[in-house]
Amino acid sequence: MSSILTNASAMTALQSLNATNKNLATTQSRISTGMRVAQASDNAAYWSIASTMRSDNQAMGTIKEALGLGAAQVDIAYTAMDKVKQTLDTLKSKLVTASQPNIDKSKIQSEIKELQNDLKTYAESASFSGGNWLSVDKSSTAKVVASFLRGADGSISLGTIDVDTAKTALFNRDANQAGLLEKGAALTAASGAGIAIYTGAATPVAGTVGADTLPGTADDTAATATFGAHANFALDGNDAISFEVTLNGGTSKTIRIDRDTITAAGLANGAVTSAAEMATVMTQALKSAGLDSKVAASVAGGALVLTTTEKGPNATIAVANGASSDNGNFVDATSIDITAATSGQLSQYLQGVENMLSAVTTAASDLGAIKTRIGSQQTFVKDLMSAVDRGVGALVDADMNEESTRLQALQVQQQLGIQSLSIANGSAQQIMSLFRG
Known part of the structure; x- marks a missing residue:
């Protein structure tokens, strides 16, 4: 049936053309933006x-x-x-x-x-x-x-x-924390590190060492230096104890005890828990200083004793300049002054710089x-x-090869749709010929 009120063919052609135009607009948008999902309406997720x-x-x-x-x-x-x-x-x-x-x-x-x-x-x-x-x-x-x-x-x-x-x-510049090139604070029993070397006083004195210079009194008598009663202590990786030993009035040697010394002595966790262990640690420290053949460490009455191997009236031992440090330094690098330094002080300075070098290297x-x-x-x-x-590209980017191919196809479809709509509209014009005389 032909009708001048309802052109079904034209309506179908128009719907098809509209759909093609919509798809064409989508494809053109993807090509111009390069994105398949440019806004939430394209794909919300x-x-x-x-x-x-x-x-x-x-x-x-x-x-x-x-x-x-x-x-x-x-x-x-x-x-x-x-x-x-x-x-x-x-x-x-x-x-x-x-x-x-x-x-x-x-x-x-x-x-x-x-x-x-x-x-x-x-x-x-x-x-x-x-x-x-x-x-x-x-x-x-x-x-x-x-x-x-x-x-x-x-x-x-x-x-x-x-x-x-x-x-x-x-x-x-914090008074409670020394730098790597600065003298460390003295260790105290309250700090938890404890003190290994004491004066001969009944009560330990933090950070000091003391002993008399004791000459031998007979040919078969050695000189001795006795420290105070031992107390348990532990050193961490930075703590150190230092003192000088002078034998027979000669050159002073610096003795250093730190966690490495304790470990080398066969003890764990930097801890020394008895006078006997302290003697073992001291023996190791004397060995490190090259004095193990001249001085022996032992225990007497719960106290540490250093005894010279040389005997007789010329045998003497003196312990002095004891100190402790919570960072291993006993001198500031910037305050070293050797103008009037003794051999013992030079040795201490040299050891101090060596320790600083180790810390700086670390x-x-x-x-x-x-x-x-x-x-x-x-x-x-x-x-x-x-x-x-x-x-992100895998989710939202357009495949330009695919879109360009689709664009070509849609452009052809658009042209065909326009042609189809033109034909459908042309059928209504043919009805007019029926009314011509």
Whole structure:
């Protein structure tokens, strides 16, 4: 049936053309934006996931910048620490030179003074963006932001690389915490470390050592030095005890006891729990100082006793200059003055610089490890951001090959739809011919 009121063919052709135009508009939008899901109406789930991932990726971009700042801070600290190590090496050489007989110590001291000024300059110059890990007002934990974390429940947090400035500070203005180049505080029984060496007094005196110079009185008598009653103690990795022993009125030798000494003596956890164990530790310390063939350690009446192997009226032993330190240093690197130093003091200075060198080397190694970790984290964050970009792309990016093919097909369909609608409308015109005379 033909009708001038309802043209079913035209309606069908129009619907088909509208559908083609809609699909064509969608394809053209994907081609122009490059995105298959450009807004929530395209695919709500994919759009939501992609938006969250893009936000996280932007945060990781900030993390990458923070890692760059952290890397710069570590690099500056490491560079200064390395210069400090070189300066300590030179200072050590000067002390060795000063130990030679008939040397003008005042001239060497003038060189040492310049080296000491260098040590301060290097530490104070190791500053970046207001932060300095080598010269601090107070020890703290410096944090380098290293990662952005999103939990399964949607919660977010930041991962950090922590740097304990107590382990890197060369100079610390906090009265309770000495730097690596500063004299440590004396150990006390109250601190939990205890004191290993005491005066002969009934009550232990923290941080002091004392003994009489006792000459032998007969050909078969050795000289002895008796310490006070022993008390249990334990040293941590930084604690140390030092005193000088002078035999037969000769050159003084510095005796040092630290956790390594206790471990070498076969004891665990840096703890000495009896006078007998203290004698074992002292024997190890004497061996390290090269005095084990001249002095023997033993126990008498619960007290430590040092006895000379030489006997007779010329045999003497003197113990003096006892001290303890919570960071292993018994002198400030910047206060060493050898102008009128005795051989014993030079030996103590030399040992002190050697201990500082060891501490600075360890700190530099720690900074190097942190620098390596930051570099690895930078690479990881960069790779992770690329992976997130690829993941977002897989969700929302348009396949341009597919879209271009679809565009060609839809353009043909559009042309055919227009032609079909034209034909359908033409059928109504044919009805008019029926009414012509």
